[in-house]
Amino acid sequence: MKNFALIGAAGYIAPRHMHAIKDTGNRLAVAYDVNDSVGIIxxxxxxxxxxxxxxxxxxxxxxxxxxxxTALxxxxxxxxxxxxxxxxxxxLRLGCDVICEKPLVPTPEMLDELAAVEKETGKRVFNILQLRHHAAILKLRDTVAAASKDTKFDVELTYITSxxxxxxxxxxxxxxxxxGIATNIGVHFYDMLHFIFGKLQQNVVHYSGESKAAGYLEYEHARVRWFLSIDANDLPDEVKGKKSTxxxxxxxxxxxxxxxxxxxxxxxxxxxxxxxxxYGLDDARHCIETVNVIRTAKIAVMGADAHPxxxxxRT
Known part of the structure; x- marks a missing residue:
């Protein structure tokens, strides 16, 4: 039985971690949050x-x-x-391995800094990249791996969560x-795309706003048009009033x-x-590099590679 501490116990995702700690036969020894709405414990x-x-x-x-x-x-x-x-x-400096939600950090430079702390402490950082364990995604990855090496799939990714x-x-x-939106709700999709389709070759941003973002990504084995939004007005007509996502x-x-x-x-x-x-720092690097570019890129003129x-x- 391992002893766990949880930082951010009042957050939306915290109960999944609490259950994971318990369901793997381990012990949540201590939790922390600035908010005290943690009755789920x-x-x-x-x-x-x-x-x-x-x-x-x-x-x-x-x-x-x-x-x-009792040591954590x-x-x-x-x-x-x-x-x-x-x-x-x-x-890490408490002498613990660390498990962290996405996005791990916003920039590759911060990943490098964490790697230095890992070296100083002898402990490791692990990122929750749960889509890599999803059966449908693993099946698709196998399909892509079995295709000819020069195959590029045309992918359209739409995610609207009101x-x-x-x-x-x-x-x-x-x-x-x-x-920003692309980092906060999109980072796990970018990791999924890399996991399935290989290295990123091109990263173009067509729109970036407070409630939505869109662009084009080209991987070794895919051309991806993507659109992310938290605006209910972007929901397709057949979904509006029925579902929020x-x-x-x-x-x-x-x-x-x-x-x-x-x-x-x-x-x-x-x-x-x-x-x-x-999955450690090296595994997280690709999606962190992707969102870092998306946050800082100049808006490109929309062409055939833009999501519908x-x-x-309007840009």
Whole structure:
């Protein structure tokens, strides 16, 4: 049984980590969040210590190190994007391996800094890249691998996940903290595309706004037109009023259906990490480089490579 700490216990994704810790036969020893809306802990790990001040959380972690039976083995990070780097580094310096949500950090330079802290501490950072464990995606990856080496699939990726007015008032609506729409809701798709189709060869941005972004990515084995949005007005007419989310990935005329099968992917990720097969800094680098370029790129003129939804927008 390993001892875990959880940073960001009040967040949306935290319960998946709590369940993953429990379901892999491990113990959530201590949790931290500036907010105290963490009643979910009672149904998963009611004996866990909890702090709302980071200094007290850290001090408790150092005290636990005095006894090998209580010392923390892992720190799981579920905090807002802009805090990931500092919380990962703190976990490493506590003498723990660290498991962190996406996006790991916003820039390749920050990845390099974490690699330096890994070297200093002898501990490792693991990124939750759960789509790499999804059965439908693994099947598609095998299909692409079996195709001839010069094959390039035509891919159209559309992801619209409606968000209310609260979003703009939260850290997610502040690009200094979330790093923008493409990073916040798109990073796992970019990792998925790289995982399936190989190295990125071209990265073009056609639109970038507060609520949506669009562009073109070319990989070794795919040409991808993508559109991401949190604006309900972008939902297709056949979906409006019925669903708040629309996810569509068309691959050379065939739909990739992966709306199901997400329930246990965090637990699967934890099992892989605990077995020594987790995804580390080098695995995360490709998608971090991708979103870093998207955030800083000049807007390109839309052509045939633009997503159909993007063509309806003004740059």
């Amino acid at each position: 009672d149904s998963i790990s009611p004996e866990s210590e909890f702090f709302t001040e980071f200094e007290r959380f850290l001090e408790h972690g150092y005290k636990l190190k005095r006894d090998v039976a 083995n892992y720190v799981s990070v579920c905090t807002p994007n802009y805090l990931h780097h500092s919380h990962i580094a703190a976990g 968000r209310g007015k609260w979003y703009a008032e939260s850290w997610k609506g502040d690009p200094r903290k979330s790093f 629309y996810r569509n990935i068309d691959i050379s005329g065939e739909q990739l259906e992966f709306s199901e099968g997400f329930t246990d992917l965090h637990t699967t990720s934890y099992k892989e990490i605990l077995a020594g097969r987790g 939804y993007a063509k309806r927008l």
